[in-house]
Amino acid sequence: MPTTNMGAHYAQLVEKYGDLVYLDAFGQPILILGTHEIAVDLLDKRSSKYSDRAISPIVQLGGFDWVVVFIRYGPLWRRHRRAFHRFFNPNAVKQFRPIQRDHIGHFLTNLLSTPDDFSEHIRHLFTATIMRITYGLNIAEEDEDYATIAEEALSAFSDLLVPGKYLVELFPSLRKIPAWFPGAQFKRDAAEGKKAVYRIRDTPWERTLKLIREGTAEPSITTAMLDRIPTLPAQEASDEEELTKYITAAVYGGGADTTLATIHALFMLMAKYPEVQEKAHAELDKVVGPNRLPDFSDETALPYISAIAKECIRWHTVVPLGIPHKLTEDDEYRGYFIPKGTVVVANIWHYSHDERHYHNPHEFIPERFLKNGQLDPDVLDPTNFAFGYGRRICPGRHFAEGSLFLIAASVLHTLSVSPPVDENGVPMDIDCGVVSGVIAYPEPFKCTIKPRAPWAEALILASSHQDAGTKENL
Numbered sequence: 001m002p003t004t005n006m007g008a009h010y011a012q013l014v015e016k017y018g019d020l021v022y023l024d025a026f027g028q029p030i031l032i033l034g035t036h037e038i039a040v041d042l043l044d045k046r047s048s049k050y051s052d053r054a055i056s057p058i059v060q061l062g063g064f065d066w067v068v069v070f071i072r073y074g075p076l077w078r079r080h081r082r083a084f085h086r087f088f089n090p091n092a093v094k095q096f097r098p099i100q101r102d103h104i105g106h107f108l109t110n111l112l113s114t115p116d117d118f119s120e121h122i123r124h125l126f127t128a129t130i131m132r133i134t135y136g137l138n139i140a141e142e143d144e145d146y147a148t149i150a151e152e153a154l155s156a157f158s159d160l161l162v163p164g165k166y167l168v169e170l171f172p173s174l175r176k177i178p179a180w181f182p183g184a185q186f187k188r189d190a191a192e193g194k195k196a197v198y199r200i201r202d203t204p205w206e207r208t209l210k211l212i213r214e215g216t217a218e219p220s221i222t223t224a225m226l227d228r229i230p231t232l233p234a235q236e237a238s239d240e241e242e243l244t245k246y247i248t249a250a251v252y253g254g255g256a257d258t259t260l261a262t263i264h265a266l267f268m269l270m271a272k273y274p275e276v277q278e279k280a281h282a283e284l285d286k287v288v289g290p291n292r293l294p295d296f297s298d299e300t301a302l303p304y305i306s307a308i309a310k311e312c313i314r315w316h317t318v319v320p321l322g323i324p325h326k327l328t329e330d331d332e333y334r335g336y337f338i339p340k341g342t343v344v345v346a347n348i349w350h351y352s353h354d355e356r357h358y359h360n361p362h363e364f365i366p367e368r369f370l371k372n373g374q375l376d377p378d379v380l381d382p383t384n385f386a387f388g389y390g391r392r393i394c395p396g397r398h399f400a401e402g403s404l405f406l407i408a409a410s411v412l413h414t415l416s417v418s419p420p421v422d423e424n425g426v427p428m429d430i431d432c433g434v435v436s437g438v439i440a441y442p443e444p445f446k447c448t449i450k451p452r453a454p455w456a457e458a459l460i461l462a463s464s465h466q467d468a469g470t471k472e473n474l
């Protein structure tokens with residue numbers, strides 16, 4: 001099983017063998033779904049059978065077993081999803097908008113003062129926003145370096161869980177061999193990963209509990225969930241507290257690096273495609289103008305910006321193989337028998353590059369989503385597959401889409417992004433490499449970031465003085 005460029009590799013298998021590829025990995029049946037339409041047929045329309053997860057020994061060894069993404073289909077998983085739904089349904093996510101706006105303002109200011117550090121600023125933006133929403137923490141005032149803690153945990157997640165990376169996934173009995181034994185690298189990697197994973201789960205949580213005890217905690221998802229606890233019987237109260245701890249940590253785990261990788265791709269693509277950027281600037285000048293920053297309410301009037309956000313989601317597939325589902329009952333599809341226990345892979349990378357839907361799929365062409373200047377409902381929207389399928393579909397998708405739109409609009413309205421220059425001032429090419437893993441990150445790259453005009457610089461400086469206010473509805 002390949003451990004890099006997995007999406008492209010599985011796409012080749014589909015080209016060679018057909019739309020349903022069935023593999024037997026030492027007794028573990030794996031089914032690769034060749035098209036988005038088949039994924040809809042099975043994972044969406046038959047979701048009552050296709051919503052379990054295959055839990056590899058690495059999940060337990062790496063300390064991920066409390067994260068909703070790895071909880072088996074059943075009552076506990078439903079409790080986690082309900083909690084997510086309470087805060088991340090399309091209406092509920094609106095309560096986070098003041099905080100998102102505030103942090104985007106700080107992000108633009110940081111880009112203005114130290115543009116070469118754009119990558120750190122992007123991570124800081126997501127860490128600060130999520131820590132504020134989930135725990136009420138203002139990371140600028142905290143001693144802990146939450147961005148680094150989070151980066152270590154997410155890198156452990158993305159590296160350790162690459163399907164087929166370790167033999168122990170196929171031979172679970174290997175988990176019993178001691179860590180010092182030759183060939184037990186997985187044990188040493190997993191033990192390191194587990195420390196990082198527990199650090200991101202426990203550090204902000206304990207800090208928030210301390211602030212709650214002292215009566216100085218800001219309203220957040222944590223305080224909103226814990227508010228109910230005094231009214232509950234002892235066992236339920238303890239379960240609810242544990243649920244709160246796990247949900248809040250999963251928000252960072254699920255939400256930060258996925259969205260962050262897409263924003264990195266936005267910067268890379270803007271530097272590579274100046275003509276796209278010019279069109280975006282023209283639309284923003286017409287609709288938003290020089291006296292304010294864009295807002296969520298501008299979305300329908302900014303179809304080109306929405307098309308750029310969609311094309312970023314499509315062009316840079318953040319979760320190339322999705323998170324595989326597992327079938328809980330025998331099934332039959334197009335005359336084929338699919339046994340219970342089969343691990344089912346939706347190759348999101350392949351669907352993003354499907355020429356039946358997207359001509360020149362390796363090119364960045366936002367216009368593909370537009371017709372007569374408006375979003376074209378006949379083109380397959382990448383948000384229909386990028387967030388997965390069925391009952392396991394990403395619960396953070398509404399929040400993610402909102403973030404991507406507002407960040408793209410705000411950056412494009414105020415800044416111009418161009419390729420890096422060499423020592424003679426000559427623009428250099430950007431190599432669009434990808435660091436493969438469960439999450440695909442653009443390889444580190446450089447770009448030049450400048451304010452578009454004096455009015456844009458003034459807008460950025462003014463935005464950093466505004467304050468988010470409080471989240472009244474939490």
Ligand code: HEM
Binds near residue numbers: 396
């Ligand atoms: C560009 C941004 C994002 C992308 C591309 C993305 C993609 C995905 C995908 C492909 C899955 C697997 C779905 C399946 O099994 O079929 C998933 C699951 C998940 N995502 Fe996201 N996601 C993003 C942002 C977020 C955000 C912002 C959050 C949290 C607020 C989040 C939380 C989760 C969680 C908790 C799961 C596990 C769901 C389950 O197993 O039931 N994600 N995401």
